[in-house]
Amino acid sequence: MALPKLNTVEYFCKLPVSGIEAKYRPFTVGEQKVLLQALEDGENKTIAHTVINLVESCSGLSESGDSVRHLSNTDLEYLFMQIRIKSVGEETTIQLGCKDQPECDGITPVKVDLNSIQVEGEVKDNKVMLTDTIGITLKVPNFNEVQGIVEDVATISTNDLFTILAMSIDSVFTEDEVQNRSDFTEKELDDFMNELSTEQFNNVMEWFNELPKLVKNVEFECSKCSTHNEVKLEGIQNFFV
Numbered sequence: 196m197a198l199p200k201l202n203t204v205e206y207f208c209k210l211p212v213s214g215i216e217a218k219y220r221p222f223t224v225g226e227q228k229v230l231l232q233a234l235e236d237g238e239n240k241t242i243a244h245t246v247i248n249l250v251e252s253c254s255g256l257s258e259s260g261d262s263v264r265h266l267s268n269t270d271l272e273y274l275f276m277q278i279r280i281k282s283v284g285e286e287t288t289i290q291l292g293c294k295d296q297p298e299c300d301g302i303t304p305v306k307v308d309l310n311s312i313q314v315e316g317e318v319k320d321n322k323v324m325l326t327d328t329i330g331i332t333l334k335v336p337n338f339n340e341v342q343g344i345v346e347d348v349a350t351i352s353t354n355d356l357f358t359i360l361a362m363s364i365d366s367v368f369t370e371d372e373v374q375n376r377s378d379f380t381e382k383e384l385d386d387f388m389n390e391l392s393t394e395q396f397n398n399v400m401e402w403f404n405e406l407p408k409l410v411k412n413v414e415f416e417c418s419k420c421s422t423h424n425e426v427k428l429e430g431i432q433n434f435f436v
Contacts, residue, residue: 205255208277210270211314211407212335217274218255221282226252246275246431247338253278264339269314269407271338272431276309276409285310287434293417294424301419307411307434316407321365323402325395332365333402360399361388409434 203220210217222230226249233245251263254274263271279287288306293299324330336359344358361384366375379387391399411428428434 204281206277206281208274210266211273212267212270212318215256215266215270219250219274219278219281220253222249222253222278227282243342247271250275250278265337267335267337267406268341268430269409272409273314275431276312276434280309289428289434291413291415291424291426293420293422294426296417296420296422299417299420299422301417303415303418303424305413305415307413307428309434312409312411312434314407315410316405318407319402319405321402323398325391325398328370329367331367331399333363333399334365335406336363357388360403361385363403 205218205220207216207218209215230245230249233241236242247263250271254263256263256266263274266274285308286306287309288304290302291305293301293303318335321333322330323333340362341359344355344362364376364384366373367379367387368374408429409431411434413426413428415424415426416422417424
């Protein structure tokens with residue numbers, strides 16, 4: 196005789212970057228076990244791929260024709276956060292070092308309310324002017340694109356960053372014409388990027404730096420030296436590792 200099927204509650208949330216209305220369910224005990232093993236392993240690559248696999252299993256995006264792997268990192272992190280809240284609870288405990296006293300090796304357990312984590316930043320006009328007459332349009336890179344370039348976002352190199360920026364250029368325009376990404380080669384784009392001045396490059400970086408991200412300001416007293424610390428957490432691994 197087969198065992199009865201357990202009913203699963205489904206929830207919905209709006210993703211902050213794409214605006215997609217995503218359906219999701221809590222993860223199962225088996226799925227939680229795999230996630231905990233990845234967190235214990237501590238490898239950023241392992242954690243990232245475990246999270247993406249879990250979100251694929253727990254969300255209904257594939258049913259609606261969307262792909263979890265085509266979400267931006269922030270949308271992916273936000274959706275995982277909602278799944279985790281409904282699965283385990285609103286609170287997590289992380290271990291933080293003493294930032295204000297570098298010589299102190301104290302590690303302090305700090306409780307974080309996941310519902311209090313904010314989405315900071317916004318997707319602004321995707322046009323960035325490089326000169327008075329030349330500009331580019333940018334798109335937010337998705338998880339698949341970033342992972343195809345760098346395996347571990349915590350150790351991203353300058354060359355990887357440059358590649359991601361170039362990959363995110365959707366078009367180059369002047370007063371007279373627009374050249375879409377399919378109109379120029381990788382070498383032409385690489386040459387174009389290398390010709391940017393420091394100021395122009397920083398203008399492009401500013402657009403990326405202002406994209407939405409998960410943030411939480413945390414204050415705590417070091418358990419060893421009692422120094423008061425103020426730390427800004429950003430990104431999903433800060434909240435669970």
